[in-house]
Amino acid sequence: MHCSSVTIAVDAMGGDFAPREIVKGSYLAAQEPGINIILVGLESQIKSELNKLGSAKNIRIENAPDIIKMEEHAARAVKSKPHSSISIAAQLVKENKANAMVSAGNTGAAMSAALLKIGRIKGVSRPAIAVVVPTLNKLVVLLDAGANVECKPHNIFQFAVMGKSYASKVLGVNKPTIGLLNIGKEHEKGSEFLQKSHKLLESIEGFVGNIEGNDIPEGKTDVVVCDGFIGNVVLKLMEGISSVFFSEVKRVVNASVSGKIGGFLITPSFKMIKNKLDSEEYGGAHLLGINGVCIIGHGNSNAKAFKNAIMVAKRAVLENIVSEIKKDI
Structure with a gap:
């Protein structure tokens, strides 16, 4: 349009x-x-x-x-x-x-x-829920975030294709990179399902291989692909950690006079970080x-x-x- x-x-x-x-x-x-x-x-x-x-x-x-x-x-x-x-x-x-x-x-x-x-x-064999995950460096597209709890390798391949299109067109990323969420970076890591998925993904330009959970908040790749069960767990865990972190900072700041003074001084920077990581800023998930x-x-x-x-x-x-x-x- x-x-x-x-x-x-x-x-x-x-x-x-x-x-x-x-x-x-x-x-x-x-x-x-x-x-x-x-x-x-x-x-x-x-x-x-x-x-x-x-x-x-x-x-x-x-x-x-x-x-x-x-x-x-x-x-x-x-x-x-x-x-x-x-x-x-x-x-x-x-x-x-x-x-x-x-x-x-x-x-x-x-x-x-x-x-x-x-x-x-x-x-398209199965639609996928694509969620924009905020990191300190950039926005990352995670899919599937819950539409398909059981997948086959060709589903993961299509998720990667759709996620790459989304990162390029909606997020404006030039030549998006793609990572397969796994328990290790070596291509032989993970289950047979993940190994076969890795093999299929090798044909997509921008695929960098396996990534691990800690690579997501660091913004290692622009697109992260996985099955919906893992994706939903990752998403909810990140949301929970973010909520607990900001709540705990607020509690510590308000616990003492010195904390309140320090909190007053860092409030502008704290708000900037909170806004950057706040999921409310990025709207909803896209059913691709x-x-x-x-x-x-x-x-x-x-x-x-x-x-x-x-x-x-x-x-x-x-x-x-x-x-x-x-x-x-």
């Missing part, structure tokens, strides 16, 4: 703080140029939240009477609730009434709706391999995080990420 304006279908009922934070984040995104929002969900609740914020000409509501809850079985709920907010958001993309969909609701349901309604890119743009936000997304998820969706549309993956696959 070469236009400067995009339309985003937003699942207004998905997430821990829906619809309040979702509507607020969408409202903030709508203040940016070139974004039209379709808020999909319970019309009365959405209107109530919008009335607290003010009018926005580039926001409209698509009523959806059903909601898929976090605890529901994903695929079964999508099929039994065709009028849910997630399903209708995906349908809008399928019918070209929206260029992308964004949801912070049930991840499995968002994936199922995208697969059933929008479909896969021809040639779908024949359309689908962004999955964190369940506890606040307005800021959700706004940034919408901005990620806009960038993905304008950079033609789907066409790029089709070409590379």
Whole structure:
């Protein structure tokens, strides 16, 4: 797409703080140029939240009477609730009434709706969740982050191809490098599955070989590929460590007068580092391999995080990420 304006279908009922934070984040995104929002969900609740914020000409509501809850079985709920907010958001993309969909609701349901309604890119065996991981040096794309707990080597190969396209087009990385997450750097390390994956990846320009877990926060490569089980564990561990670290620093600083004085002096630098490593700054995860743009936000997304998820969706549309993956696959 070469236009400067995009339309985003937003699942207004998905997430821990829906619809309040979702509507607020969408409202903030709508203040940016070139974004039209379709808020999909319970019309009365959405209107109530919008009335607290003010009018926005580039926001409209698509009523959806059903909601898929976090605890529901994903695929079964999508099929039994065709009028849910997630399903209708995906349908809008399928019918070209929206260029992308964004949801912070049930991840499995968002994936199922995208697969059933929008479909896969021809040639892609399995879509993958691509997450942007902030490091001190740069942004790194990690995939799969949870869509496929069991994979075959050719799935890993396709993840690498899609991740490379994403790093290049959306993150603007020139000649992205790719690493296979393993327990050692030697090519014979790991299981038979990882060894076969390594062999396939050798044909991709930019593949540097195996990397280990400690290479990720150092930004050793631009793209990290692994199966969804490992990827999800890595992601949650990094999020947990980051949260504990900043909480502990705050506790220590507030524990004494000297700590408070020192904390006051380092506050500007501390905030800069926190913002750099804050996942809220980078929006949601991209479901790559779908024949359309689908962004999955964190369940506890606040307005800021959700706004940034919408901005990620806009960038993905304008950079033609789907066409790029089709070409590379």
